[in-house]
Amino acid sequence: MHSIFLRYLDETARQGSIRKAAAVLNVSSTAVNRKIIAVEEQLGVRLLSRTAEGVELTAAGRIVLEHCRRTLMEYRQVQLRLGDIRDLRAAHIGIATIDSVSMEFLPRVLDLFQQEHSATSFTINHCQPEEVMSAVAAGEADIGVSFLLDLHPDVRAVARRGAAIGIILRADHPLAERSSLSVHDIADYTLVRTTDARGRHSIIDQVVTDSMVQSQATLFTNSLPLARQMILAGRGIGLYTRLGFLSELESGSLRFVPLDAQQLNDLRIGVLISSKRPLEPASAVMCDMIADRLKRLNLG
Structure with missing residues (x-):
């Protein structure tokens, strides 16, 4: 149903009169009446009972009016939300x-x-x-x-x-084609990992440190750009998620290989x-x- 009809029926129901509704809407009463009659013919039911004193909604009219008011309310809410979006400038x-x-x-x-x-x-x-x-x-x-x-x-x-946290390494690294790796598989390579994930509450420490050989070389850093450059230079393999290496993984210069550690894979x-x-x-x-x-x- 046309949006004009929604307003016409809503106001007519409020005023109890087509003439009064037309005055509020600033249109002719003929225009309001014709629009409502056109929808009545389209639906095959009478929406208004017309009397000398004005109009009253029929049972069908009350059902349609409920739809009209719900639609108008939702439209006003959309307008408010769009207004909020337009005001994002500040x-x-x-x-x-x-x-x-x-x-x-x-x-x-x-x-x-x-x-x-x-x-x-x-x-x-x-x-x-x-x-x-x-x-x-x-x-x-x-x-x-x-x-x-x-x-x-x-x-x-x-x-x-x-x-998941796994192993980030160069595409030409000997382990790059593996489908998964264990902690023992990476024991002979310098491990690059974040300084921030250390300590007794660290999931990485719980999974990795307990299984690492004591002699394994590790580079701890709180600089992800430094870690990325070290990995790209072939100076180590990283223990990270994919998030910090999106471009390199997309280009294929680096690979991500999952580590056989359920706790890290479930993150x-x-x-x-x-x-x-x-x-x-x-x-x-x-x-x-x-x-x-x-x-x-x-x-x-």
């Missing part, structure tokens, strides 16, 4: 994320977002997974992207994706927001975009 979005996300994935999403909303400003901080969680819970960040370990009670994940990454506070319109659009792009990645 928005500021805070994002807390682990470093691998900010290497390539997040810049790609930011580029897409700013094509439509170029004046939106951002604060982006690198954090440890537990710090990402705390920042979102405390309202210091609108959105978090991190491994999903123990969720804070004030935080919820709006998107989840498997993000998941997610998009986090507060469970206590609603997102502002700009942050909601950005959150949806991050979630959508995350789902498209090959992180297995």
Whole structure:
């Protein structure tokens, strides 16, 4: 049914009169009457009972009016949401994320977002997974992207994706064609891994360190760009997710080989927001975009 009819029937029901409805709508009463009669003929039912005092809805008319008002309300809600999106120009979005996300994935999403909303400003901080969680819970960040370990009670994940930690190595490395590797398979090679995933609570330490030979050379660094250059130079093999090496994996210069460690293969990454506070319109659009792009990645 045409949107004009929706307004005509709604106002006629409110006024109890076609003439009064036409006056409110600033159209002729003939136009209102003709439109309603045309829809009655189309539906094959009478919507109005016309009397000398005015009009009353028939049973069919009440059903159609319910549809009209629901449709008009939904349309107004759409208009409000579109207005919010148009007003993103003055928005500021805070994002807390682990470093691998900010290497390539997040810049790609930011580029897409700013094509439509170029004046939106951002604060982006690198954090440890537990710090990402705390920042979102405390309202210091609108959105978090991190491994999903123990969720804070004030935080919820709006998107989840498997993000296994495995071995990153050059395409010409002797182990590059393997379908999977054990900790003992990598014992003779210098291992490049993050400084941040160390300590008694580290899943990597629980899986890898206990099985490594004591003499294995290891390069610990909190710099993912340095780790990437060392791996590309053939100075070691990395212990990371795919996230920080997207371009190299896409081009084929680096390979990802899963490690035979269930705990590392079961890791998941997610998009986090507060469970206590609603997102502002700009942050909601950005959150949806991050979630959508995350789902498209090959992180297995």
